[in-house]
Amino acid sequence: MKNDERDDQDLAAMLRLGRLSEGWIAPPEIRELRELVRYRCSLGRHRTSAKAQIHAVMAKNGILPVVAELWGPIGQAPLDSLELGAAYALRLGSRRELLAHHEREITKVDAQIHHRLRGEPG
Secondary structure, rough: OOOHHHHHHHHHHHHHHOOOOOOOOOOHHHHHHHHHHHHHHHHHHHHHHHHHHHHHHHHOOOOOOOOOOOOOHHHHHHOOOOOOOOHHHHHHHHHHHHHHHHHHHHHHHHHHHHHHHHHOOO
8 A cells, every 4th residue: 555655655756757658559550560570470480380390200210401401492301201100290281280370471471561651551
């Protein structure tokens, strides 16, 4: 209780002296753009996780990537030809599908962000 009263007094004094900062609430279009950017960041983390899990499946099977970029068109062929046990093949396939899904979603969200930043309707 004492802290509440003291805080009230401090806030009142700051208000009288003009030292109390103003708050700002972003307009709806800015809040929506922020939401898109947060979602884009989340998708990027999921994509990174899927890639790391693909590397983990390979590492558990003693397989080193033969190309530097597994995620481009050249890197997909070695992944297609891997001979793995059923559990590893299932996990690898699932992660690759999720990775492809995240890539598509990232492309869509990136387009929305770019349109909004250019002032075009979404």
